[in-house]
Amino acid sequence: MANVTMTAPATERLQLLRVLGPAHIWALGVGIVLVGEYMGWNFSVGKGGMIAGLAACWVAGLLYTCVAMIDSEVTSTIAAAGGQYAQAKHIVGPLMAFNVGLFLVMAYTMLEAANAITVGYLLDTVAGMMGHTGLNQKPFIILSIMFLAWLNFRGVLATLTFNLVITAIAFLAIIALFVSVQLGVSAVPMDFSAITTSPLPYGWIGIVAALHFGLWYYLGIEGTCQAAEEVRSPARSLPYGTMAGIMTLLIAATMTWYVCSGLLPWEYLGQAGTPLFDAARVTGNTGLMVLLFVGTMFSTLASANGCINDASRAWFSMGRDRYLPSWFGAVHPVYRTPYRSIVFLVPIALIFALGAPLDQVVTFSILSGLLGYTFMTFNMVMFRRKWPLDTIKRGYVHPLHPLPVIVLLTLCAAAYFAVFLGYGTQLSAMMCFYIVASLWFHFRRYQFVRRGDQFTMPWPKPAGY
Amino acid sequence: MAYQPPKQGLAGQVFDVITLLVLTVGALYLPLYLGFAGAAKTPNPIANPTWEALGQNATEAKQWAAIGIADPAAANDIITARFDYSFSWAPLIVMAVLVIGYFVLVVRLSDKEYREVIEERFDPKRR
Numbered sequence: 001m002a003n004v005t006m007t008a009p010a011t012e013r014l015q016l017l018r019v020l021g022p023a024h025i026w027a028l029g030v031g032i033v034l035v036g037e038y039m040g041w042n043f044s045v046g047k048g049g050m051i052a053g054l055a056a057c058w059v060a061g062l063l064y065t066c067v068a069m070i071d072s073e074v075t076s077t078i079a080a081a082g083g084q085y086a087q088a089k090h091i092v093g094p095l096m097a098f099n100v101g102l103f104l105v106m107a108y109t110m111l112e113a114a115n116a117i118t119v120g121y122l123l124d125t126v127a128g129m130m131g132h133t134g135l136n137q138k139p140f141i142i143l144s145i146m147f148l149a150w151l152n153f154r155g156v157l158a159t160l161t162f163n164l165v166i167t168a169i170a171f172l173a174i175i176a177l178f179v180s181v182q183l184g185v186s187a188v189p190m191d192f193s194a195i196t197t198s199p200l201p202y203g204w205i206g207i208v209a210a211l212h213f214g215l216w217y218y219l220g221i222e223g224t225c226q227a228a229e230e231v232r233s234p235a236r237s238l239p240y241g242t243m244a245g246i247m248t249l250l251i252a253a254t255m256t257w258y259v260c261s262g263l264l265p266w267e268y269l270g271q272a273g274t275p276l277f278d279a280a281r282v283t284g285n286t287g288l289m290v291l292l293f294v295g296t297m298f299s300t301l302a303s304a305n306g307c308i309n310d311a312s313r314a315w316f317s318m319g320r321d322r323y324l325p326s327w328f329g330a331v332h333p334v335y336r337t338p339y340r341s342i343v344f345l346v347p348i349a350l351i352f353a354l355g356a357p358l359d360q361v362v363t364f365s366i367l368s369g370l371l372g373y374t375f376m377t378f379n380m381v382m383f384r385r386k387w388p389l390d391t392i393k394r395g396y397v398h399p400l401h402p403l404p405v406i407v408l409l410t411l412c413a414a415a416y417f418a419v420f421l422g423y424g425t426q427l428s429a430m431m432c433f434y435i436v437a438s439l440w441f442h443f444r445r446y447q448f449v450r451r452g453d454q455f456t457m458p459w460p461k462p463a464g465y
Numbered sequence: 466m467a468y469q470p471p472k473q474g475l476a477g478q479v480f481d482v483i484t485l486l487v488l489t490v491g492a493l494y495l496p497l498y499l500g501f502a503g504a505a506k507t508p509n510p511i512a513n514p515t516w517e518a519l520g521q522n523a524t525e526a527k528q529w530a531a532i533g534i535a536d537p538a539a540a541n542d543i544i545t546a547r548f549d550y551s552f553s554w555a556p557l558i559v560m561a562v563l564v565i566g567y568f569v570l571v572v573r574l575s576d577k578e579y580r581e582v583i584e585e586r587f588d589p590k591r592r
Contacts, residue, residue, distance in 0.1 A: 046506070047548060093575025094582065106489075129533075188531050191524040198520070205550050265525045267544040268532065282531040322470070324485070325478035344482075351490060356497050364493060374568065420560055422506070422548045425496065431563040433492035435570065437485070442574045445481065451468045451578075452585035465583045 019157045020231045025224045025241025027164035028306050030248050032111070032220035034170050035303035037249075037256040038276050038296045039118045040362045044213035046270020047422060048206030050194050050261050053269075055207045056214025057257050059411065061250045064218040066408035067373055068246045069398040070380045072239035075225035076395025078457060083225035084372060084379075085314050089454055091383050094323070096375065097454075098441045099434060101318045103372040104223075108311035109345055110365035111220060112148075113353035115304035116141040117361065121273040122296050129281075141353050144304060149346050152308045155335045156230055163305050166298035171252060173295030177280060178255040180288055181263070187284035190262030198266070205421070211411075212418035216362060217253040219369045220303070221245050222376075223310040235395025273358065308342060315341035322448045323441070363423050367430045370415050377409040386462035467585055507549070508542035519544045 020028075045053035074087045085104060089097035120137030127135040151159050181190065200206050224242045231237045256276060260269055263279040272278050280292035316338030319328025332339040352361050384401060398404060419427050473481075511518060514537040516526040521537075521544070534540050 092572065093577075093579030095578055096571055096575040099571055106493075188527045189524055191522070191528065193522055193524075197522075202548065202550060209548070209550060263528060264532070265521060265528055265544075267546075268529065268534075268540070271543060271546075278532050281533075282528050284531060325473065325481055327478055348486070348489065351494060356494065360497055374564075378568075378572070416560070416564060417557075420557060421550050421552070424552075424556060424560060427560060428563060429492055429496050431560075431567055433488060435563075435567050436492070437488055438567075438571055438574070440484065440488070442578070446578060448470045448473050450470055451581045454582045455586040461587045462583065465580065 018230055018232050020160060020237070021233075022237040022241045022244075023164060024160045025231065025237050026244050026248070027167050027302075028160055028309070029221045029224040029242055029245035030171070031160075031163040031167040031302035032108075032223050032306035032310070033218055033245070033249055033303070034167055034252065035111075035115055035118070035299040036216045036219060037174060037252050038170070038299045039272075039274055040114065040216040040358070041213060041253070041256070042260060042269050042272055042275040043216070043359055043362070044210040045261070045266050047202070047213060047418075048208075048210030049198060049201045050192075050266045050269075051199050052202070052207040052210035053214070053261065053266075054257050056210035056212075057217055057253050059211055059414075060214035060217055061246075061253065063215070063373070063408060063411040063415070064221055064246055064249075066404040066411070067222055067376060068242050069404045070376050070408065071222050071225060072242050072396045073394060073398045074376075074380065074383055075238050075242075076235045077392065083310075083314070084222065084375070085317050087379060087383075088375065089321070090457055090459075091379050091386065092375075094446060094449060094454055095438060095442050097321075098318065098323045098445075099438060100372060100375055101314045101323065102434065102437060103368045103375070104314040105311045105345070107365050107368035107372065108220065108223065108307040108314075109349050110352060110361050110368065112145065112304045112307035112311070112349045113356070114358060114361045114365060115300040115307070116144045116349065116353040117358050118274065118300045119144045119297065121358070122277060122293070122300075125274065125277070126293060138354055142350060144301065145346060145349050145353065148301065148305045148308055149342055151305065152312065152342050153332070153335065153337060153339050155337060156309065159305060159309060163302045167302045170295045170299035170302060171248065173291050173298075174252050174255055174259075174276065176291055177276065177283075177288055178259050180285065181259055181283065185283055185285050185288065186263065188263065188282050192262055194261075194266045208414055209418050209421040211415050212366065212421070212423070213362070215366050215369065215415060217256075218246070218249050219366060220306070220310075221249065222369075222372070223306060239396040308345070311345050312338050312341040315345060321454065322450065323445065360426065363419065363426050364430065367419060367427060370412060370419070371430075371434070373408060374412045377405045377412070380405050386464065387459060388463070391463075392459050468581070506546050508546040510541040510545050514538055514541045 044056040075083060078087050078090055085097050085101040088100040120141045123140050124135040124137050151162065202209065224245060225238055260275045260279045263282040264275065269275055274296050277292045277296045280288040315328055318324045319326055319341065328341050330340050381402065389397065516537050519537055519540065529540055
């Protein structure tokens with residue numbers, strides 16, 4: 001344990017406020033992800049059929065359980081804004097950190113765009129049901145993104161308290177629909193005959209292909225650690241909030257698949273924009289329709305809200321470390337939020353929300369997430385090798401290492417193949433983007449980075465260096 | 466002596482931000498905008514569609530009606546659309562090389578940078 005490091009640089013600067021507890025972490029994680037139950041997951045049914053959709057739901061659940069286990073250990077030890085970005089900086093190196101920062105920003109900004117598209121689509125659907133067809137969705141898309149960016153600009157506590165309330169309502173709406181259908185409220189009975197008449201319309205390859213959108217059920221749960229610098233007790237709150245979040249989502253995902261697959265023909269479900277709301281429409285019950293309309297609106301707003309929070313923290317962290325122009329590393333003097341990063345990411349979200357189809361935007365978000373999960377596998381191995389368990393204090397130690405790493409890497413490989421089946425062009429475009437961005441960082445941007453400042457944890461020197 | 470990065474002026478900061486924006490929009494949005502990217506799902510509509518001919522039973526027909534699609538012809542494209550999962554090995558190998566090559570590139574270059582970071586952080590002479 002030689003060479004225990006010194007304290008962080010003594011420069012006085014504005015810090016983010018430590019005001020969040022475990023419930024806020026749960027709300028941040030589930031709030032971002034719960035929208036995956038309200039839209040997007042159902043494209044997995046379109047890619048493989050009903051059984052493939054359920055298999056994807058559970059296999060993706062296993063993948064995210066590994067993600068939550070691994071992430072909880074590293075995050076509870078490296079509690080800094082930026083989450084996985086800060087982990088990469090301390091464990092792998094600056095270029096990896098830059099890439100992880102971009103994964104986070106792209107995944108969350110695309111998810112934010114997908115949420116805004118869904119808000120517009122839902123309002124258009126409801127307007128059509130009320131006899132006002134052809135609603136212009138764009139003003140609602142713009143308004144959603146601008147309003148939530150303003151809320152984030154004003155302060156993190158109000159933002160995540162708002163998320164806590166609307167996430168809880170959206171979660172209860174799914175349970176209410178599930179229970180109501182079980183009690184026979186639906187005018188049209190549930191029908192699972194497609195499981196026997198058309199069990200695997202694409203054969204076994206459909207199950208692998210469905211994994212692509214199966215990730216959407218849980219994508220973003222790792223975002224809990226983005227708020228690490230704003231949590232009162234990171235070592236306790238982050239693992240607790242994250243694991244409670246993944247359990248919540250596993251339950252919600254299974255209920256969602258059951259209700260939607262029973263109430264909607266799989267061919268429709270596989271391309272629906274708002275499947276849970278559509279399932280409520282099939283029941284013919286006005287109360288359920290209103291509840292699921294509210295649930296869909298709340299889940300999309302909560303998700304977009306959390307996405308703005310997380311993407312701006314990652315962008316802010318990169319600016320603070322000079323991986324990006326340092327202008328982005330500013331904290332608002334009154335609201336103590338990364339306000340420049342929040343404002344800067346608004347037009348990027350708008351470009352994709354206003355000009356790209358939902359499934360494409362979802363795919364870009366999933367791909368960035370998938371690259372991040374791949375990073376977590378070797379990051380965990382390097383973390384344990386560079387700092388074995390007895391060298392530094394961890395807030396949480398995940399069991400069965402390296403089994404979760406092996407399972408996660410295997411499932412990531414399967415997910416890349418799943419994306420390749422049908423969306424190979426997007427995968428190639430995204431890889432080209434990250435390769436060019438990496439070369440740009442290493443050969444141009446890195447000259448502006450202070451080397452020693454990249455390592456701020458009070459740890460001993462890593463083994464092997 | 467610790468590494469002293471050059472001070473970046475406003476013009477340089479703006480240039481770097483524009484570069485990233487162009488990269489993002491150019492690599493991700495332009496292929497979509499120009500129609501080069503898209504899901505390989507194509508409809509194969511049948512002639513004179515009925516719910517039975519489209520493989521839908523009575524309950525499913527009611528479900529279609531409840532979501533506002535009462536005419537089988539309107540559901541024809543949705544029900545018959547399928548992805549084409551046939552693929553050749555060459556594009557799959559190219560994709561695998563891209564993904565693996567990308568991570569190898571990033572980890573190797575990162576390690577080079579990381580050694581500088583560790584050396585400066587832990588070597589008292591360099592601080």
